[in-house]
Amino acid sequence: MLTTQDHLLGGRVIHRQPTAGFRSGIEPVLLAASVPARSGEHVLEAGTGAGATLLCLSSRIPGVRAVGVEIDETAAELAAVNACANGMAGIEIVTGCFETALLPHPFDHAIANPPYHPPNGTASPIVGRDTAKRGSTALMAGWIKRLSHALRDRGTMTLIVPAMMIPPCLAAMAESRCPCTVLFPLWPKAGRPAKLVLLRGVKQARSPMRLAAGLVLHDPDGSFTEPARAILRDGAPLDLPG
Numbered sequence: 001m002l003t004t005q006d007h008l009l010g011g012r013v014i015h016r017q018p019t020a021g022f023r024s025g026i027e028p029v030l031l032a033a034s035v036p037a038r039s040g041e042h043v044l045e046a047g048t049g050a051g052a053t054l055l056c057l058s059s060r061i062p063g064v065r066a067v068g069v070e071i072d073e074t075a076a077e078l079a080a081v082n083a084c085a086n087g088m089a090g091i092e093i094v095t096g097c098f099e100t101a102l103l104p105h106p107f108d109h110a111i112a113n114p115p116y117h118p119p120n121g122t123a124s125p126i127v128g129r130d131t132a133k134r135g136s137t138a139l140m141a142g143w144i145k146r147l148s149h150a151l152r153d154r155g156t157m158t159l160i161v162p163a164m165m166i167p168p169c170l171a172a173m174a175e176s177r178c179p180c181t182v183l184f185p186l187w188p189k190a191g192r193p194a195k196l197v198l199l200r201g202v203k204q205a206r207s208p209m210r211l212a213a214g215l216v217l218h219d220p221d222g223s224f225t226e227p228a229r230a231i232l233r234d235g236a237p238l239d240l241p242g
Contacts, residue, residue, distance in 0.1 A: 001074055008052060010233040013059050014085045016078055017050045024052040026217075026232055027113050027196065030186065031160045032056035033231045033238035034198050039063030041108040044150050046098045046143050047071075051079030051091065053111065058088045060235050069094045069101045099142050103150050110147040110157045114140050114165075140165065141172040148176035148203060157201040158240075160186075163194055170199070170209075178203045182240045185214035200240050212241050 002019040008029060017023055032053045037043050040063055045054055048068025058064055068091065070076040076095040083091035094101050140161075147157050157178045161169055166183070173180050178201040185194035194214065215238065217228045230236040 003078065008056055009059055009235045012235065013055045014082065015050065015052055015055060016082055016085070017052075018074070018078070024049065027160050028052035029056050029232050030198070030215075030238060031111055031113055031158065032060065033236065034158050034160075034184075034200070034240055035109050035111055036156060036240075037061050037064050037109050041065065042067070042105060044103065044107040044110045044147065045069065046110070046112040046147060047114060048079055048093065049075050051082045051093070053113065054079070054091050055082055055086055055088065056235070058083075058091055059086070060237065064090055066091045067094060067104065067107075068092070069096065069098045069103075071095070071097050099146055106152040106155070107150050108152060108155050110151050110155065111159070112143055112147060113160045114143055137168045140168055141175075144169065144172040144178070145176045148173070148178040148201075151178065151203045153204045155203050157199075157203070159199045159201075160196060161199065163197055166197060166199070173199070173201045179205055180209050181205050181207055182210050182212055182242050184212040184240050187214055187216045189218045189220065190216050198238075198240065200242075207242070210242055 003016045004019050006015045008015050035057055039061055043064055043066045045068045048054060048070045051068060054066045054068050068079055073095055076093050080093045170180050180199050180201045182200040184198040186196040187194050216225050219225055231238050
């Protein structure tokens with residue numbers, strides 16, 4: 001398989017990924033920035049791909065212990081190679097189906113950028129890309145249930161999903177005893193509808209959900225806003241209220 005050696009966080013992270021097929025955008029960087037982890041805590045990621053999220057998280061929080069589960073063997077191998085290339089011994093990659101993978105211990109935080117393209121849509125000719133993107137409401141609910149089950153009480157779950165998936169995700173999070181406490185929109189430009197949102201759940205939480213002001217990603221000229229650049233280039237955290 002042909003790969004390219006790219007960089008994340010302004011060059012601080014090496015990220016090798018397939019030349020063709022599924023390639024990471026800004027979503028994993030934003031997801032990593034939003035995880036409220038501390039050094040020594042354990043983080044679980046479902047569908048880790050080539051490891052972009054965990055690489056960015058480990059760069060921001062040295063000493064974090066992370067487990068990424070990936071069903072695609074080639075992507076899982078790349079994730080392990082990337083962790084080694086960046087000297088991040090705290091990242092462990094598990095190859096297999098997330099719903100049935102053996103997980104080592106309860107986690108402090110669980111995260112995912114789940115596949116969301118409808119199951120009856122046109123299939124991609126590249127198998128890895130199709131696997132990474134094709135999902136369903138049932139798959140989303142299954143991932144949320146497993147993420148919640150893997151968490152300790154008061155642990156956090158953070159998802160980055162398209163706006164259309166908000167209702168089923170909120171329902172699944174509540175059903176899994178990890179209700180959403182913050183909905184954080186990611187606005188493409190000021191005044192434009194949000195296409196993506198971050199959802200933060202807390203296991204066994206009783207507090208009501210808050211709708212945050214969110215983050216505007218682009219200025220009118222298409223360049224990233226200063227707050228977005230601080231996250232995407234400089235590795236700044238993305239603090240979700242509450």
